[in-house]
Amino acid sequence: GDGDYWGGSLMNLDISSGYWLRLENADNLDGSGYPLNPDRIYDLHSGANLVSFPSHGSVGLNAGLPDDIEDHVIAILGEGLSAVNTDGFWTGSLMNFEGLHGYWMITDSDISFSYDLDTETLSRQSNPYTIAEKPEGFEVVQSTQQAFYFVDHIELLEGEIETGDWLISYCGNMVTGTRQWLGRTVDIPVMGAEGSYETAGYCEVNETPHFKLLKSSSQELISLHGETPVWQANGISFLGNLK
Numbered sequence: 001g002d003g004d005y006w007g008g009s010l011m012n013l014d015i016s017s018g019y020w021l022r023l024e025n026a027d028n029l030d031g032s033g034y035p036l037n038p039d040r041i042y043d044l045h046s047g048a049n050l051v052s053f054p055s056h057g058s059v060g061l062n063a064g065l066p067d068d069i070e071d072h073v074i075a076i077l078g079e080g081l082s083a084v085n086t087d088g089f090w091t092g093s094l095m096n097f098e099g100l101h102g103y104w105m106i107t108d109s110d111i112s113f114s115y116d117l118d119t120e121t122l123s124r125q126s127n128p129y130t131i132a133e134k135p136e137g138f139e140v141v142q143s144t145q146q147a148f149y150f151v152d153h154i155e156l157l158e159g160e161i162e163t164g165d166w167l168i169s170y171c172g173n174m175v176t177g178t179r180q181w182l183g184r185t186v187d188i189p190v191m192g193a194e195g196s197y198e199t200a201g202y203c204e205v206n207e208t209p210h211f212k213l214l215k216s217s218s219q220e221l222i223s224l225h226g227e228t229p230v231w232q233a234n235g236i237s238f239l240g241n242l243k
């Protein structure tokens with residue numbers, strides 16, 4: 001936008017939708033419009049839907065989704081975080097829906113629902129993946145184009161992966177994501193190029209990312225290998241093991 005004028009096809013903000021905002025500098029934004037409606041009905045189509053969360057505080061994914069539609073939600077993506085539905089259990093770094101955030105919900109069919117928002121369950125809950133201090137020298141700019149690669153196990157020729165180590169994703173020589181290992185299945189983010197200067201060199205469609213392990217104790221960087229699917233925006237891939 002230039003002052004009060006906006007170019008493009010987006011004319012209005014829909015309170016049930018989520019949006020990416022690209023800022024030149026960190027800032028606080030105020031908005032005006034309709035009040036929050038926790039009973040709002042969301043109509044989702046099969047595939048990826050960018051939706052809002054109509055409440056303050058936060059609620060766990062399992063608690064926030066009605067039981068009758070939860071099995072139809074394949075995955076949920078947040079800003080650099082994701083979770084996949086594995087037989088009713090959510091796996092990944094995204095643990096809660098939070099106010100003032102939007103989410104990609106990927107479904108296997110058309111569904112309509114309202115969030116389950118018991119006021120007793122709404123609170124600010126910490127997420128160990130977001131409070132961990134990122135390793136210096138491996139900073140990544142959040143892109144609107146992102147994918148996640150799930151890893152169950154890391155096998156090293158010498159030694160073992162330890163809680164607190166970091167998994168780093170690359171496209172070519174460019175760092176595209178980091179995730180701390182906490183001893184369980186983890187999703188490694190891989191940011192994609194979105195046409196901006198800040199994301200130049202990030203993954204392009206059909207490019208194959210690769211991964212390294214950063215040992216927290218020694219700062220040793222170890223290359224990892226596995227059968228890695230090509231990158232796609234909003235992609236969810238399961239690598240199983242890396243070694």
